Amino acid sequence: MSDALTPAPRLHLNVNILHSGFIPSAWRLPDADPQAFIDVQHYVRVAQIAEAAKLDAVFLADNASIVEQIDFRPITALEPTVLLACVAAATSRIGLIATASTSYNEPYNIARRFATLDHVSGGRAGWNVVTTADPGSARNFGLEGTPDHGQRYARAGEFTEVVKALWDSWEDDAVIGDKQAGRFIDPGKVQPIAHRGPHFKVQGPLNLPRTPQGYPVLVQAGGSGDGRDLAARHAEAVFSASQSLDESQAYRQDLHARAAAYGRGPQAIKVLPGLATIIGATEAEALRRRDQLIDMIPWSYSLNRLAGTLGIAPDRLRLDDRLPEDIALPAGGNGNHTFFKATLALAKRHGHSVRELIRALSGGGGHRVIVGTPEQVADDIERWFRAGAADGFNLMPDALPDGLQAFTEGVVPILQQRGLFRREYEGTTLREHLGLARPAGRHSAQARAIAA
Template sequence: MTAADPAAHELILNVNILHSGFLPSAWRVPGADPYAFADIDHYVHIARVAEAAKLDAVFLADNAAIADQIKYRSITALEPTVLLAVLAASTSRIGLIGTASTSYNEPYNIARRFATLDHVSRGRAGWNIVTTADLASARNFNRDDVPEHAERYERGEEFTQVVKDLWDSWGDDAFLGDKASGLFADTARIRPIAHAGKHFKVQGPLNLPRPPQGHPVLVQAGASGDGRELAARHAEAVFSASISLEEARGYRRDLHERAERHGRGPRSIKVLPGLTTIIGATEAEARRRQDELVELIPWEYSLNRLAGTLGIPASQIDPDKPLPQDLPLPNGGRGNHTFFHATLAAGRRTGYTARQLVKELAGGGGHRVIVGTPEQIADDIEHWFREGAADGFNLMPDVLPDGLQAFVDGVVPILQRRGVFRTEYRGTTLRDHLGLKRPERRE
């Protein structure tokens, strides 16, 4: 792919398979299967619906602990790369993006796991790089507290570079399989990386050939300065949490400027804000659906989630008043900066009470929520895309699978008719879909 390729300028649409759906009450609606969060058939069905609509990728989040209130909602439970291997065998074109933490893994394992996924999917893998910030995960990995924010990103930076070096430890032409000469591989084209850094010592090489895409696509999510720097150095797509168009445009511009300072092209990073859709045949019907879903969320769940995002006790939040002002970063700066800033921005922009804000955020999740008809949803998406606020979106339908079905049946055809979204895949790899170049091997 080159910069002149049409795919480099097309709207990108991924679907974030958040078990039963983005709304915490999604598992409670009529027809929903409460066990879908651990049912492989549920995920296969969603991936096939997305592929039939020519979406770019499915996206899987991950937690290394029970990070949500399992008393009230289903959770992210299945390990992403294992699940994506099944989805690779069940689909043929759609991209497969999985989350893996740099805080509680080793570079060699992650390099091998995603290289394997890229091979078995024939070039459709992507790695979403996260630096895990929750205390429950830390305690599952022999730590009493979350590492300092700067330490997490310092480790994440070194981790990511080691993974890339391991993917480059084989030349593209290193595998020979020459029966006549008896040479299986050209060992002159396979090298150790001999990495010795502050956090890792990794000899290499990787024990399998270079991935079909050279590198699986590197995805990242982070709004802090450290997070943006990690993205500027390495990410090819960023999963962001922008509530307003102006904020999103500024965030995208900042990432492009940072990438340029690191010697990368200004358009080398695709910015994909999270977007929750609640769709009805009429706006009134969509609003009713929103009201019904929000009413099914226990207030205790919403209050605890909002308090956890802000890093304050639930007792400090008055449901009928706006959010407290001048809040410090959660957990002494160790917590998740992205959703903290997004939630505060939404509260300040609207002036809503905490109770109203929970409804606006469809349960307090921190991502933008749009409610309306397929035409209204398409108008909003096209506006953000054409205004330079986003290269596309990570879709988080309210309920799965029917919220996704409503999107692909109603919204996708409108975007296709307007020439904003593809009608057919142009290539076979995730890089083809996203308009990204295959990276040259770093010698």
């Protein structure tokens, strides 16, 4: 059957550019550059590889403090939107998703920053909406402690509403540019938002027009009840952490049910679990690569990282014992729910000792890891996709850029042959890549007709 007769594929693939790679020791590989974490050309190269393979987007995480053990591993250092503006100039189609916290920013600045990225990229921007729970970030912004979980998400909900209102403060046809009549902008189509709420007072309007996508794609990552509710209200794609197919199916079903309660349809949110990949020409080769990378990670680093994920002291972990039975949510529920739950679920499902758990996580922080040949990786992706456990994946190759090249050269062609993934981009914007409609402005004739 020709491609012209093949239904448009629905599988979505992003790549999470975690500096040198997902596995903490990736920077130690012979061909790796220890300076890659602050080298814009490294990120450009990864994005160009992803674009050549027709992936949906690149994604950048962010932190407002140093949360890694910097004596061993590179950190998330460069500010994502500035970095992605550079990536935008070196690419033409790949989506550009950046993380920005609602805890330590203001809505007007974030609305302007992401609208700018959408304009300069021709409609490829996405905002990953996060709250921030680590104490170091709180101290960097003059706070003695981290606001509690409920407060952070209440602020995040209002923050996101204000940003969307600012993005919609210009109608699509507000810019006239009529040289003959001397009319540049129709002021009647640029409206203040006059927001007054518990957390913010923002007059508006934004100081730049509506963007090519209407507004950037809204992305969210959160496994708590508050996080899921925020996603159900606003998110168009969700980055999740699930260790098993049934766990991911349940998460996706719950998210769709919550979205339906807000009047949103079943296709309103794309669920994209994190997937770390370690690929070899044979399974034995992939396992050797995994062992090589893990053996270069000090056990002290891995123990500290696992303890941080679980919110316990490292001295409570014994390499050849199972996890303690009495582990509760970190910081009385004020920590990271997502990776805590994913890590605990993996340990309990397989009865892992701490040593086995660290190897199963490949030194990572809670995302699922698959080790194998391109065919095995493709089989796994297809199984999850067809079972309704995922709309696609947020890929985290073991090392960058070669781990991504192994995926794009080995796995992507198999997915294309099976009719699961695109051979060419069908649009130019991130919304088009994800199959998302361009939102009508809230002041548009279409919105007024719906309201009537």
